[in-house]
Amino acid sequence: MSKRAFNFCAGPAALPEAVLQRAQAELLDWQGKGLSVMEMSHRSDEYVAIAEKAEQDLRDLMAIPSHYKVLFLQGGASQQFAEIPLNLLPEGGSADYIETGIWSKKSVEEARRYGQVNLAASGKDSEFRAIPPQDQWRLDPKAAYLHYASNETIGGVQFDWIPQAGDVPLVADMSSDILSRPVDVSKFGLIYAGAQKNIGPSGLVVVIVREDLLGKARAACPTMLNYKIAADNGSMYNTPATFSWYLSGLVFEWLKEQGGVAAMEQRNRAKKELLYGYIDGSGFYANPIATPDRSWMNVPFRLPDERLDKPFLVGAEARGLLNLKGHRSVGGMRASLYNAVGLEAVEALVAYMAEFEKERG
């Protein structure tokens, strides 16, 4: 078996090695039961215990208040882009959206198919290199909800503050920064996150929703997209993505063992300080994002000449530094520093960047 690489993929992303080892050990025979978790009925005592423990561990990690439901659904964040208006935006109503990059833009486009969207603020004027400050937002106090993406995976901007939504339910796409640091769930009406960055395998999306927001779905909402039906059935209206849910549970256990989200915040801070610090000091690499809005999770950076991109990537791969190529819409490089990417991975990356700069700079 070859060495495990350092994987900076934006998603599906690196998983903790200890989690994969445990999944591997029990893949054919979970706890001596003679079958894989993948082969268990979702209604079996064994699987229900796995699913409930995963939910409880997530509740513990995020200190989710008891009047919130935690749902383990399918279809990723992109399906949520429709599911949110179908459940929360009444016919004839309006919702506020903040546009800070490609993902929030997609959420706006999908919501517009279901009703009035008030684009309360956009980072467009800064080419999405900064998050518009809240005092410039044009919020509608009668909005059905206020939606934003706490971190833009592609652009590399991140809110380091929680918007003030008053009585309007605050809805956040936390796909790429959930569990990376503490967040006060009680400030939100709904939080959602595709699993494939900080949670587990793709094919799962976690929705944390305040109970009073349930039961308002439109008549045309598909049963499988109705939050209340999912909540009333413990996310088992039909067969859920059982293995992804189980594996996410192993990640939650691992996070607790590591000291929870407070410990993750410390680590993630150290990681991003090391990388941004190196980039800013180099004069060779550059990150375009306004300093206070820089993402801790996704660090896009450029080399001084595009023709260096390919040799940089080839050299990186030879050193076991994988998936550093930037998103096709942005170009350049991107290093994603999710929870499962250790400080040693960032150290190895910075060492290689320094080596490359020395050689080519």
Place this chain on the structure above:
Amino acid sequence: MSKRAFNFCAGPAALPEAVLQRAQAELLDWQGKGLSVMEMSHRSDEYVAIAEKAEQDLRDLMAIPSHYKVLFLQGGASQQFAEIPLNLLPEGGSADYIETGIWSKKSVEEARRYGQVNLAASGKDSEFRAIPPQDQWRLDPKAAYLHYASNETIGGVQFDWIPQAGDVPLVADMSSDILSRPVDVSKFGLIYAGAQKNIGPSGLVVVIVREDLLGKARAACPTMLNYKIAADNGSMYNTPATFSWYLSGLVFEWLKEQGGVAAMEQRNRAKKELLYGYIDGSGFYANPIATPDRSWMNVPFRLPDERLDKPFLVGAEARGLLNLKGHRSVGGMRASLYNAVGLEAVEALVAYMAEFEKERG
């Protein structure tokens, strides 16, 4: 490590041991690349090759004509219950449905939320113990499509024939019998199947759809539920359920090695003949389904006295015969005999049934 059990679960169901062993071997390091399939970008060369090979192997196995698209989606068959009318039933149009049990009934209920359903036939009069013959169906020649479930997982009835739909597109829920024997795909407009019986892990649904049926989705259809968008993006409009897709690909490879669906038909025939033959000959166990309509995949059976159910199940479990309890809506027992359940499992079950009958009969 304890012995692998014989797993008769209706779904999520047994997977081939060889497939699990391979997934286990490469779980932390796929082909020396230093990362798990779960950790790969769905847009990486490696993953795209995995995904394309899975699709090609499925095309080979089912001899899917080139004018059909194969989609790897999320949300299970239950989400398809909405997705089908949202894509194929025009506003003001009508669709024909055949009701043969709990699953087709659910598909009818969901379709009614989107338009006119003509219940062309129902097995209700026979308490769903038989499939109404086609000469009794009240088909609408102008129907947008004709929908049926080729196998009812809970009731244990199965079509051993393909309905004649004329020019009306035939739509089949094959969740619980896809790949169990050859089927002429060219007779269908659309075939769908939740993965967790004969394909792979839950959280994936395969849709095989004739190209001319694409592009007719309603304006209100969520982007993620639009077949054309999925087809145009190779099922990667957003991040798909990558690990489930990969594992399904391993199952397809295994099926090809076993001789494909023709070999599966032989095995499955031998399995069901052994079990039904034993039940019918016993005078102790009983299966209520009309003989020509008996499912090869799901065999419900009863003991002469409900009070024997528990001791039967306890004894079965002690012998490593798992998940024989019938669905809560039906009671009694149910043995699911999907492709990954070998003849030796059915032999072990029959031997135990004979032993139990001798002791308690």
